[in-house]
Amino acid sequence: MTDLEISRAWLVDPAAGREGPGEIVVRGGVLDAVTWLSGAEAKGVGPDGVVVAPGFIDLHAHLREPGNEDAETVASGLAAAAHGGFTTVCAMPNTDPALDEPGVLARIRAAAVASGSPVELLAHGAVTAGRAGEQLAALGELADAGVVGFSDDGAPVKTGSILRAALAYAGALGLPIVDHAEDAGLTAGAEANDGVVATVLGLRGWPAAAEEAAVARDLAVLADVVRDVPGARLHLTHLSTAGALDFVRRAKAAGLPVSCDVTPHHLALTDEWVAGARRWAWEASGDPWSDQALVAGPYATALRVNPPLRSPADAAACMAALVDGTADAVATDHAPHTEVDKAVEFGQAANGISGIETALGLLLAAVDAGRLSLPRAIAALTTGPATVLGGRSRRAGSVGLVEGAPADLVVFDRAERWTVTADALASRGKNSPLVGMELPGRVMVTMAAGRMAYEAPDA
């Protein structure tokens, strides 16, 4: 068990609704003291330096084990999480075999124990057997084994009738259905967001309507199910279009039990990057040719992701949804891939970005640009996802800087920048479009369950 003292830092505790100058002391792995400073003691301590926050929770990460350990293992994924400041990670069930029965969950839990990482591993179970979309998986057995939700992610829940049954069954078990909203009929052969960039590059368009139609279906089915099963809950993951987020905004206003997340890459990047621009979403115009904003080659396959990087207007809508609470959480959709799965032509490349280590940096870039407040960014990584999990984490009642609880926190320095390189990433997946770029906010220490999960070499 570990001791740690951080004096004169900026504490952010969304659970307490508080931020400000302070100090923390960890003794024997327990957060022994949280002291808020004021007056002369607080002088010179601001939010631009060392920040202490509760450990982050990722609702959506692909750890690739079992089945594709060349891309990631539970051990490398948890190491990557810790490097990104995350202390709780929800693994997605699209492994091989799929996590559609408790035996697979037992395997990845054993791998987490064997890794020695103190990062908490949670998992979603599959909605359907083999994620094939035909018959429900053994949801009751999976719930008994401890999954935190159900998802066929990688693909949407295939049909409305399966979704209806899944929402009802999972709802009775007190668990959410986590859907990847995509009308596959509208995305067959699609390569990049339908718009100027795809047209100029000759890539087949991926329409926003594919996501919006799926969200509309999901919400309509939810409204139907919830009349009979009040516990039914829907979580829409990695929403990326203005229209989809608007549907959720209205559904929430109408009282439907729906939540959603957005990803760091859909907040900070746009389809301009596929053309070769490297400016943030809030600096983008949507036409990098007329702005002469191209600084890299086109068709970089690290940018191929599902849903695709969208227009600047959609990215701005993701940010607005995060700011106004329509989006409950930021989830990374960490999707590591091997080099061989990306070293092909753009439309053939595997979908996904290795993103759990760069999530904080992208959000801090938005904070630096005045697009997002620091407390809101931290809340979207802590209390927001904790609420979606509904207490199904070992930190259930204490997702904050709580004295007397096992230390579960991240310390990062906003005054320091770091360069994303393949070597700097603990993930086996080096498929990040940010490789070669500098990001703000270096993680110095991540502690989980009172133990050191990550410590910067020079910290």
Ligand SMILES: [Zn+2]
């Ligand atoms: Zn997905």
